[in-house]
Amino acid sequence: MDLTGxxxxxxxxxxxxxxxxxxxxxxxxxxxxxxxxKDPHGPALTFTPDTWRAFVELTRRH
Structure with a gap:
């Protein structure tokens, strides 16, 4: 996935x-x-906004 920008x-x-x-x-x-x-030119993970939102909400609860 191109993350340019x-x-x-x-x-x-x-x-x-x-x-x-x-x-x-x-x-x-x-x-x-x-x-x-620490590795800004290394690999990046990508998520849909809904998946990321669900992850953040779950981590806030625990």
Whole structure:
């Protein structure tokens, strides 16, 4: 999947671990990208917005 134009952001909670965390790009239509901040040129996972939303909601509950 081409993620050209993705605007990557880190969680505001990532500051306690030297900034090493996942980054999320949710500015592209129909896809949410997730990558490792330590390897920004490495592979990225992609999810549909509905799947990503469900994941985030589930993690907030636990």
């Amino acid at each position: 993705a605007i990557w952001r880190k969680s505001s909670r990532s500051s306690g671990n030297q900034g090493d965390c996942v980054e999320v790009a949710d500015n592209l239509p129909g896809v949410v990208g997730v990558r490792d901040s």
